[in-house]
Amino acid sequence: MYSLGSGSSGNAFLVRTARTTLLIDCGVAARACTAALKELTPDCRVDAILISHEHVDHVRALIPVLRRTECNVVTTRGTRAQLRLDCGYTEVVSGGRFTSGDIDVTFIGVAHDAAEPCGFILESAGTTAAIFTDLGHVSAAVLDALRAADIIVLESNYDTGMLRRGRYPQHLKRRITGSHGHLSNDDCASALAATAGRASAIWLAHLSENNNLPEIAQEAVGTALRVNGLSTPATPLPRFARQDLNQPPAIVSQGRLVF
């Protein structure tokens, strides 16, 4: 599994086994996606693109990548309606499953201010990954998914103090901290402390460019894990910054972590 970029400006993961390549979200620059596919896949082949929700930081490059790969889009009906895709797609409901080659994917609905947002459980060859990047609170279904995962990718969006002191308008602060907004470092830390006993690796995802720092997120999560007797390494994913949209992509090697 590779991160091609993470954060408020762009998100995408590439998951590859010997038989199957999936893109999960497509929110970084199109040329970053293309460069990653060239580097990481034998023939730029993608079997399917899974879309978590319609916000631009998750779908920015979807159309150009679809043009290039002509692969299947898999998402919920609500997300598809917002995207107004005129191509074929596979509809999955929350709790529903989708299989591509040797990867089984379960969609799990999350609380976020989008039409029908989801996170994902991926299973392949006995390994389970849970990927949840935009959610205002951690539901029982998400907790169950984290508990069963060998690899966890969970949002650690903002530090509460930085957001409170920062320059965002009040309505935006309320949106971010609301039950359908984003997870704070503390929200992320307490969810992981309660669930990460099985996990061998944790990625902290979707860190805010303005209201978080990797070392603060890592410290919050590391402390909560240690207090609960866990020593699983938690790695903040490199942030995809707004200016990276116009830069040549140097994203893959930064974000790459091989399990």
Ligand SMILES: [Zn+2]
């Ligand atoms: Zn979102």
Ligand SMILES: [Zn+2]
């Ligand atoms: Zn997002």
